[in-house]
Amino acid sequence: MGISKRRFIQALGAATAATALGQTVAATRKRRYDLLVIGAGTAGIPAAIYAAARGASVLVIDAAATIGGTLLLTSGQMSAAGTRVQRQKGIDDTPDLFFQDLMRISRGTIDHSLARLAVDNAATTVDWLMDNGYPLLPGYPVEGVAHEPYSKPRYYWSELRGVAILDAMRPQFTQAVNAGKVDLLLEHRAVELRTGASGTVSAVAVEDSGGKRIEYQPRNVLLASGGYASNAAMFEKLSGYPKYLDASYPFAQGQGQVLAESVGGYMRYAEKYLTNFGILLATSTIPSTKLATTIFHPQQRQPWEVYVNTGGRRFVREDVPSVDAREQSFRFQPHLRHWVVFDQSVLEKAPPILEGWTRDDMLAAFKAPDANFFRGATVQDLAQAIGVPEKALADTVEGYNYGVQTGNDFYGRKHLPTKLQTPPYYAIQHQGTSITSTAGIAVNDALQVIRRDGSAIANLYAAGEILGAGATQGQAFCGGMMVTPALTFGRLLGERMIRFG
Numbered sequence: 001m002g003i004s005k006r007r008f009i010q011a012l013g014a015a016t017a018a019t020a021l022g023q024t025v026a027a028t029r030k031r032r033y034d035l036l037v038i039g040a041g042t043a044g045i046p047a048a049i050y051a052a053a054r055g056a057s058v059l060v061i062d063a064a065a066t067i068g069g070t071l072l073l074t075s076g077q078m079s080a081a082g083t084r085v086q087r088q089k090g091i092d093d094t095p096d097l098f099f100q101d102l103m104r105i106s107r108g109t110i111d112h113s114l115a116r117l118a119v120d121n122a123a124t125t126v127d128w129l130m131d132n133g134y135p136l137l138p139g140y141p142v143e144g145v146a147h148e149p150y151s152k153p154r155y156y157w158s159e160l161r162g163v164a165i166l167d168a169m170r171p172q173f174t175q176a177v178n179a180g181k182v183d184l185l186l187e188h189r190a191v192e193l194r195t196g197a198s199g200t201v202s203a204v205a206v207e208d209s210g211g212k213r214i215e216y217q218p219r220n221v222l223l224a225s226g227g228y229a230s231n232a233a234m235f236e237k238l239s240g241y242p243k244y245l246d247a248s249y250p251f252a253q254g255q256g257q258v259l260a261e262s263v264g265g266y267m268r269y270a271e272k273y274l275t276n277f278g279i280l281l282a283t284s285t286i287p288s289t290k291l292a293t294t295i296f297h298p299q300q301r302q303p304w305e306v307y308v309n310t311g312g313r314r315f316v317r318e319d320v321p322s323v324d325a326r327e328q329s330f331r332f333q334p335h336l337r338h339w340v341v342f343d344q345s346v347l348e349k350a351p352p353i354l355e356g357w358t359r360d361d362m363l364a365a366f367k368a369p370d371a372n373f374f375r376g377a378t379v380q381d382l383a384q385a386i387g388v389p390e391k392a393l394a395d396t397v398e399g400y401n402y403g404v405q406t407g408n409d410f411y412g413r414k415h416l417p418t419k420l421q422t423p424p425y426y427a428i429q430h431q432g433t434s435i436t437s438t439a440g441i442a443v444n445d446a447l448q449v450i451r452r453d454g455s456a457i458a459n460l461y462a463a464g465e466i467l468g469a470g471a472t473q474g475q476a477f478c479g480g481m482m483v484t485p486a487l488t489f490g491r492l493l494g495e496r497m498i499r500f501g
């Protein structure tokens with residue numbers, strides 16, 4: 001059998017007996033399920049819990065050896081308006097205000113109906129998690145963390161990040177499995193969908209880790225299999241940029257997207273690709289892990305450096321208070337790459353720009369042979385080291401120094417502490433990249449997968465990152481607008497949107 005006792009217990013706790021495991025796989029073959037959920041992650045778990053509570057027979061499969069999906073590593077920041085905790089704290093907030101904020105931050109680039117569905121129902125999701133012990137950090141909700149702030153405190157976070165969300169859902173999920181309402185197959189992945197004469201999905205082929213194939217004929221199928229951010233080829237094809245950063249869930253391979261396309265679905269929103277302001281990668285070999293967090297928020301640390309692109313030019317007011325303005329300016333830079341450039345006096349006087357690093361840590365990094373830290377005896381030497389035009393970088397530094405002297409920075413920057421004129425000169429390379437999937441499978445308002453002509457594959461649903469970040473965030477980072485819609489759409493599908501019987 002594909003599931004080992006150890007792995008099953010790891011996922012569900014000791015409550016499940018070993019003998020049940022073998023029986024589970026054998027028994028699943030004989031059943032015609034009301035719902036087959038592909039992916040026991042952020043969207044799949046609430047879908048299964050709620051569908052089972054309605055009396056549906058549910059089979060959940062996951063390619064991984066454990067449940068949780070991206071919840072195991074996500075920051076898990078959620079956003080919702082009109083929650084009980086907001087009311088208790090006297091925060092007057094509504095889904096309408098939330099939607100207006102999304103429109104403002106994304107400049108109208110969200111999918112209006114999917115975002116509306118998400119914000120109208122997000123509060124119930126957060127209330128449900130809180131009812132089930134979600135440990136909200138003291139002082140929360142807040143307006144924003146790391147992303148462009150909302151106009152109201154509607155940002156929820158826990159010290160345990162995504163795992164806190166999983167922990168809140170786990171008891172209900174485990175209970176449903178133990179009660180025989182949900183069958184769970186770990187290390188089983190969906191490999192094929194087939195449609196019948198009516199165009200609906202008639203069969204799902206599933207493979208265990210040994211390649212053994214099982215076929216199911218469920219009445220409904222939910223694709224909750226996540227994004228494609230760990231599939232380098234698919235990521236590059238859809239974003240137009242290599243996959244530089246390795247920080248996504250390893251099973252986010254885009255298999256659900258391929259399955260949906262195989263029965264007539266299609267991908268959209270790839271053009272909304274956006275990255276965080278550059279990341280400091282650990283190595284020059286990609287995909288790389290992240291080395292450190294660079295403090296770009298002037299609210300945390302005012303910039304002493306200039307940021308230059310591959311042309312050796314500045315491209316943004318480094319102390320612009322808006323996170324989104326920085327991110328949008330970066331969208332237009334060649335190769336989504338920039339360098340943080342400074343001199344010896346900045347190194348000596350400024351608080352280190354890398355979170356948790358000391359000056360000595362920085363100096364040691366500049367001595368290391370890897371490719372992301374550079375030093376030059378002159379500005380021209382530095383330009384050569386990082387591969388940008390010498391004259392352009394020299395002009396940039398001279399122009400910045402003019403701003404420091406006169407107070408008239410060409411970009412309107414206000415924080416101008418010191419000229420860059422003391423050798424040696426330093427540069428730290430930053431690379432824009434994304435850990436989520438921008439493009440996603442097209443669905444209608446009922447979350448049914450649709451064909452290019454708009455017709456629905458009536459019994460094939462999708463929820464979570466498979467819909468693409470572009471759907472619920474547009475071409476912006478709208479905090480919490482991936483985890484919360486994933487949970488919410490999963491819940492809604494299980495609770496009422498999928499019609500059983």
Ligand SMILES: Cc1cc2nc3c(=O)[nH]c(=O)nc-3n(C[C@H](O)[C@H](O)[C@H](O)COP(=O)(O)OP(=O)(O)OC[C@H]3O[C@@H](n4cnc5c(N)ncnc54)[C@H](O)[C@@H]3O)c2cc1C
Pocket residue numbers: 038039040041042043044061062063064067068069070071073074075076077078188189190191224225226227247248249251252253255256435436463464465466479480481482483484486
């Ligand atoms: C580091 C990080 C931080 C993030 N921080 C935030 C944040 O703070 N706020 C926010 O809103 N969003 C955040 N996101 C994004 C968000 O966490 C994800 O978009 C969301 O959790 C994805 O949920 P999902 O249900 O679509 O996928 P998942 O939770 O990944 O679940 C998909 C499941 O499907 C399984 N699977 C895949 N293919 C198959 C197959 N063929 N057959 C069977 N099973 C399969 C996988 O193993 C997985 O368990 C972050 C993402 C990352 C990587």
